[in-house]
Amino acid sequence: MIRHIYFTILLFYVLSFGLNGQTLFTPISHQLSGLKFENRLIESPQNNIITYEYFYNGGGVAAGDFNNDGWIDLYFTSNMGENKFYINNKNFTFSDITKSAGVAGSKGWKTGVSVADINGDGWLDIYVCYSGDVNAKARTNQLFINNGNLTFTEKAKEYGVDDTGHSTHAVFFDFDRDGDLDLYVLNHNVKQFRNFDAAYVKKLVDPDAGDRLYENVNGKFKEITQKAGIKSNPLGYGLGINVSDFNNDGWPDIYVSNDYVEEDYLYINNKNGTFTESLKTMIGHISNFSMGIDAADINNDGLIDIFTLDMLPEDNKRQKLLFAPDNFEVYNNMVDNGFYHQIMRNMLQLNNGNGTFSEIGQLAGISNTDWSWSSLFADYDNDGYQDLFVTNGYGRDMINRDFMKFYADERSKHLQGTTDSKMFQLLQTITSTPLQNYIYKNNGDLTFSNKIKEWGIEGTDFSHGAVYADLDNDGDLDLVTNRMNDFAGVFKNNSSELKKGNYVQFSLKSPSKNVQAIGAKITVYTPKGYVYKEYYPVHGFQSSMSIPLHLGLPSEKIDSVKIIWPNGESQHLANPQANVHHKINYSPNAPSIKLNSLVVNVQPPTFFKTEVQKLPFKHEELLVNDFKVQPLIPNMVSLHGPKLTKGDINGDGLEDVFMPGPEGKDGMVLIQNKDGSFTKSKQVALEVDAKYEDTYGLLFDADQDEDLDLWVVSGGFGEENSGLPLEDRYYINTGGIFEKKQNILPKDNFAGSIAVSWDYDSDGDLDVFVGGRVAQGKYPLSPGSKLYSNNGKGQFEDKTNEIASIFNNNEMLTYAVVGSIGNTNTLITCGEWSTIKTYQFVDGKIIETTNNHFQDTLSGWWNTLHLSDMDGDGDLDLIAGNWGLNAQFKPSNSQPMDLYFDDFDKNGYLDPLWCYYIQDESWPVASRDEITDQIVALRKKYVTYHSYAEQQLTDILPHLNLNQVNKKVVNTLETRWFENEGGKFKKRSLPIQANFSPTYAIHTDDFNEDGIKDILLGGNIAYTRIRVGKNETSFGVLLLGDQNGEYHYTNQVASGLDLKGCIRSFLPLKSISGEKKVLVGINNEFPIVISTQLQSKKQ
């Protein structure tokens, strides 16, 4: 007793100290808490990472009130030692009652722990998973049934859950909604399976490695894996599992994260006892070495989002020690062999509510947390938004490239003894780096802020499983971690002491065998918005929390609460008190929710309809890889079509379309029929010119004969003398048929991107500006752009040198538009590594006028421009599509991205060295292998990965004067709009959804017919550097304008937009019916038509 008082005083002291320090969390030492558990690993020649490849994955934690005294107790799994069970004595003190309770577990390798009231007797039971390189008996999972008196009896066999697979974790949930708890056991393979015939192996069944589903039939568990459609192949390296209602239809679905090449699984519940694995149709790309997982509604829209962890470090040094050169063959092999797009970083899949997810981990700022295990979304600061805690650390730096390439071989040659012993000795030489856990505050705007310091969880260790729970019943969530070779981490949350925020807690009680109401959904409505949670005890990694559902609140007042019980019945609570723990008994008092329409607060499609019908004319790319030409360039120049253009080509009064043809394919003339369909017209001249890579087709009446002629810009990328034909072509329109005219255009030989007709001298004929894209083999040099003057009869003369020498510049242009800005006839251009620039014709010369129109120097990776009077004030405003903000690189004015270029080693080839800021310093992107391949002399300088890992450009090329070397800069990747105020473009922001992915297509119209113009954005990119990764997170973004010039994102369900692929152009079309339609140009795909008619008006 004296002891207790002493501890309490000490604790009080510590807590006060914490308050003075103003951190949200305070660590509690094991001396104070009595939680002396540590997951001690003892490596030996028989037991190590080689004999069992998940040796360093660590143990789990379970939280629950096992004696029903209202205080949360804790259970820890130990891989090699005894599991520990601690009873909460209040005041943050715990007693170890493992022995008397009989829950130490058996010998063997213990992994995950799942806690639930499995038999529905009102007492929490414990299920412990086993794995390891041991026989089946030694890895039999155990079920400890609670006797109600703090003793337990092991009854796995009796219940039929004595699974002998290599289990990582297990989840109890009522998948068939029959009122009892079923069981999913997550397994992993202990054998390596890295080179194989994928199609063959994927069809194999390996019950020890593959996952298993058990149905609860009258209290006994029956295995139904195959019958239920659960995959069970030997490639299953399951490390994480989450059960949630991902498609919001009232039935629990399952997400399984798999390590290595096997893709994750997303099982959608078919409501008939089976599941359909649907990952590839719902999610665009995933983590490569998926580990822990969590799912929660991170943006309070009533939809469950998914977060998977991987192992990408935050800092430059660890990245450099880890990265191999981008290997496109390995990546393509993975995708071609039926696996999936997988990139090594954490992925945050934002639920769009229409069966698609947008991966925005990098935009959210939570993509790099190193070798991470638990991810736990919970509202740690009680502000109504779910924050994120991530545990981190791996026993040894196995994937250090110096070890793989140099040290391992060198050292192993000096070792003596048997193979086992040698490998063990070798292992001992691998370094071991404890890492920092991460904690992020949810900013409420889809972004998170790193709060490691401010919230007081600093310190490095090897943390694996973790739980949050209100251990001291003070209304905030404390954290507990299971640490390797260290005492459990305990962090007391000080929100209540600091009087931060508001919360509400619920304990639900159902009359079914599923007493805890696992699968219930709770929405808490407040005057400042609602918060939504589903009740599933398993979150994070190998851990579970059978604790009251805790929701932080944006307000101190609750309007009402809606509970949807697992059986679909609904219960409303009016004005329940906030900052209280409510115990709710099953008592439905509201209309039961129809199982197929549980969508929370989402309107049926109001706006667009994506027509299923595609135009049967595929834009078919020759899938070239520009990175094979210049390995260090940041972006591909190729694969960026089609930019569709329109005009009445055959003179029938209907708008027709030109679709540029990629290299090897002819450009297509698509004639619109009266019924709105299209027919490809036979164009021999275009077929003959299929060898060209068309980048743009300008339809204009060059010869003033009242029909549209065609100027096709040629582009593409290859070596300096690759033989790619680059001259533009001119076709004259003769009754809807284009005939090629030689000698009309001056000879040009550069890769262009865009042509605009611009009567620069206002003499009534259409002159042409052609934007230069890239010098062949010499990215980022540009060939410059050209101005061609029309003699009025459709004959063109290159006037660039004479009057427009300003176009002999180094701008890598991507797009250009022409319009009257501030009453002057202005050309506006944009490009990659370039600013938006304006030009006019003054006193016989073209001059640059950018400074007259722009205050800010915004250099970006601009893709497109759009001029339109957005605010109805009679002048043209500008919308500009950039790369977006969902990327590793986040350039700004003070921390720009730089591209230094020169032939640094004088070997006749340009060396582009791309740098961006990581943690406030600028680092080269190239890995050690990549830079020493580009500049061979550096091989002698950087003989190890370590020697290169912390080298900045001035270290790599010390004689370089960074102020004098050729350089291109990017200081913004944000897609935005610019308001024209008397000829000055004032920069304005768009909602964050406009910056999920690169924007290539822009269309404006008053879609909702409220008199204010709205914006439609399209984009995405599929072919990138492997580490940059594909970004197909936009499905068409509808932004509705308001009277204040602000734009508001309309969610995908309401907008009805579900555009898949790389959108490259929007072409609004007039049809006879008068219905507003947009033709969408998609890279390497069939174009599609969408109706942009307001659906509600239509009906």
Added chain:
Amino acid sequence: MKSKTIIFSFLIIANCLFANGRKAVEMYVSNLKKITDVMVYDVTSPVASARYYAYSTLASHEVLAMLDQDQSILRHINLMLDKPNFIFDKSTIDPIATPTLAMLKTANLLLPSGNKLKADIDNIISNIPQNRKKDSERLADFISLYIQKWALTDGFLQLNNLRKYTPKRGKEYWQPTAPAFMAPVEPNWSTIRPFFLESAQQFRPPLPNAYDENTDSPFMKELKEVYDLSKVLTKEQIHIANFWDCNPYMISQIGHVEFGVKKISPGGHWMGIAGIVCKKQKVSFRKSVLVHTILAMTLHDAFIVCWDEKYNSNRIRPETVINRLIDKAWRPLLQTPPFPEYVSGHSVASTASAKILTQLLGDNIRFADDTEVEFGIKKRKFKSFNQAAGEASISRLYGGIHYRDGIVNGVWQGGMIGDFVLNKLKSVYSDR
């Protein structure tokens, strides 16, 4: 006066050579092994290591040629760079240490981890008598810088700026292989300047058996041969395959642990054999240097023509086809190296090497080859260079990484190159 000097210096040199001949050869061979070790450390591809051997040994040869006023190989070489004048007094040059020093210094300049040779260089210098130290080092520096300057004009610095390889679409073409699916090694090596050849296409072998999945096709018969043999390999055949594996970078994956196990390249193995036999036969220092130099330069040219054909035919490896058509789980005894199959590089290199060594050192020389002992593989005894080359060639079939026609035509190509070089250098070696 001049003839007197020559006679005088000849006496000194002869004295040194005869008195220290054996030691000199041993020093030369052991220092060459140091270069091999650095190349192994750096994970140098077979083609690149042949190039490094060639330029390094050429430096040693050139020093000797200058000292002895012998006919230099350089006279027979493509696009030789003019050598600036270098005035020296023979009496102040150490005729044994200097060639070895020049070899090490050249390797020091060319190899990525060449600095690892620093201690060996210092060791040689420290053993040169004081009165010869300065000039010997000066000469070694002069030659090594001259050779380096010339070496760097051979296209090596441009290699990585040429278009990177993309595996061709089509069942007959090479695909990356397990376990690491590495990018293919040096697809543009045929752009490197050879020493003697007129072009990289000079000895193009006949086309390989056409890919044909028909069981009776020549292709399938040879594929089946690889597969069937893998099931019945004798202990002896397994030893042979491992002995000639010569894979500079085998990826070892044990559980979560992945790392490279390094060995010498085929060229390194034959340089080792040259050293063993030069020592065993008590070949003079002067001739030993010549043997090593001609062998290394021949290997370089051999790999250029071989690599040209590899990326000309782009032929698929047996492992890929066997997995596709016969046995999904099959792995070859040796790890398939990361480049196209046709022709077998070891067959080309070994046949060409045996041609050179037989001509320069004699036929039917018995020797015990312990080159692979450091990698844990027992030594093997041979009756002749040709026997060793024959065994090295067929070892690729035992190892499951080549078809028979890749070996047969590799042997043909190697023989053509060997004969071509010997014919070209007749005047250089015939009087020694």
